[in-house]
Amino acid sequence: MWRGVAAHSPLLLRALPPPPPPTLLLVPTTNTTTTTTSLAPLLRASSPAPPRLRRVAAAAAAMHDGAAAALVMGGAYSLVLAFDKLSERHIVEQSLSRKIVHVLSGILFMSSWPFFSSSAAARYFAAIVPLLNCIRLLTHGLRLFTNEALIKSVTREGKPEELLRGPLYYVIVLLFCVLVFWRDSPVGVVSLSMMSGGDGFADIVGRRYGAIKLPYNRKKSWVGSISMFLSGFVFSIGMLFYFSCFGYICLDWERAIWKVALVSFAATLVESLPISDVLDDNISVPLASMLTAFLVFGSSPHVV
Numbered sequence: 379m380w381r382g383v384a385a386h387s388p389l390l391l392r393a394l395p396p397p398p399p400p401t402l403l404l405v406p407t408t409n410t411t412t413t414t415t416s417l418a419p420l421l422r423a424s425s426p427a428p429p430r431l432r433r434v435a436a437a438a439a440a441m442h443d444g445a446a447a448a449l450v451m452g453g454a455y456s457l458v459l460a461f462d463k464l465s466e467r468h469i470v471e472q473s474l475s476r477k478i479v480h481v482l483s484g485i486l487f488m489s490s491w492p493f494f495s496s497s498a499a500a501r502y503f504a505a506i507v508p509l510l511n512c513i514r515l516l517t518h519g520l521r522l523f524t525n526e527a528l529i530k531s532v533t534r535e536g537k538p539e540e541l542l543r544g545p546l547y548y549v550i551v552l553l554f555c556v557l558v559f560w561r562d563s564p565v566g567v568v569s570l571s572m573m574s575g576g577d578g579f580a581d582i583v584g585r586r587y588g589a590i591k592l593p594y595n596r597k598k599s600w601v602g603s604i605s606m607f608l609s610g611f612v613f614s615i616g617m618l619f620y621f622s623c624f625g626y627i628c629l630d631w632e633r634a635i636w637k638v639a640l641v642s643f644a645a646t647l648v649e650s651l652p653i654s655d656v657l658d659d660n661i662s663v664p665l666a667s668m669l670t671a672f673l674v675f676g677s678s679p680h681v682v
């Protein structure tokens with residue numbers, strides 16, 4: 379009985395013990411414009427598991443998520459170290475190295491989310507990674523500690539205080555999205571794709587090929603903005619497809635493509651404005667993306 383009631387409230391459902399293997403009934407639903415197949419899981423009502431079994435399940439999930447967080451944290455350190463070595467050996471120039479770290483950090487962090495457990499606490503374990511990186515950037519930016527690899531791979535001019543701006547804002551946005559949106563909301567996925575993939579490529583391409591500047595912002599170019607729109611769109615669709623493959627997000631793709639294009643346009647427009655001196659791109663781009671994505675996708679997770 380409880381499970382039947384809880385089925386209408388994902389949060390309540392998560393609080394109950396994990397259900398027995400659900401009987402999934404593939405229910406193809408058609409409508410005038412597209413055919414979308416929605417998985418309509420029919421959970422058989424079951425009595426709650428005994429307390430001891432719930433404690434064992436919770437402990438197992440915590441160990442699973444703790445290990446996943448440790449692995450992702452190791453990945454974060456390795457990414458920074460790898461690109462420090464590549465730029466140190468002049469295999470990759472420092473400005474390019476920084477932007478590749480910018481692109482990969484967000485995309486790879488999101489890509490790790492399906493490997494956390496289905497526990498309601500999983501997002502908090504995943505949040506440990508950006509939280510520890512916030513602390514790392516703060517302590518190194520305030521010169522409490524020194525790490526040349528970190529400074530060289532994520533700063534423009536090699537000054538520790540630079541860690542307290544773009545990189546810190548970037549990681550705070552990762553922390554916000556993993557806690558507030560997590561893996562079952564397109565809003566967070568699209569916003570992080572725009573911040574990491576979109577803004578990253580705007581810089582990578584615009585810095586090299588952006589000769590024709592925007593009329594209202596001589597620091598930005600048409601090529602850079604077009605690159606932001608296209609890469610933000612591609613990364614967003616790619617990450618939405620990735621999470622839909624794991625069953626976390628179910629989309630009507632014909633409508634979703636137009637929604638993502640609108641979010642990408644809004645984020646690109648905001649990024650092109652001459653406001654970087656007042657508001658860092660790592661704040662304005664995800665903020666514009668979240669607001670637009672919230673308007674077009676709505677607040678309901680899972681099915682949009």
Ligand SMILES: Nc1ccn([C@@H]2O[C@H](COP(=O)(O)OP(=O)(O)OP(=O)(O)O)[C@@H](O)[C@H]2O)c(=O)n1
Pocket residue numbers: 534544577580581582583584585586588597598599600601602603606649650654659
């Ligand atoms: N729409 C855009 C965005 C960026 N750029 C190019 O990329 C450089 C850096 O872009 P920006 O997004 O401002 O990066 P910042 O975060 O400000 O710089 P950094 O990442 O190095 O701090 C710009 O000076 C410009 O040459 C561009 O041509 N067009």
Ligand SMILES: C/C(=C\CO)CCC[C@H](C)CCC[C@H](C)CCCC(C)C
Pocket residue numbers: 450451453454457458476477479480482483484486487490507508511531532533544545548549552660
């Ligand atoms: C250079 C950056 C922003 C400036 O525009 C990015 C800074 C990245 C942080 C130093 C490291 C962030 C790591 C992520 C929280 C986790 C990544 C995990 C993944 C598996 C590599």
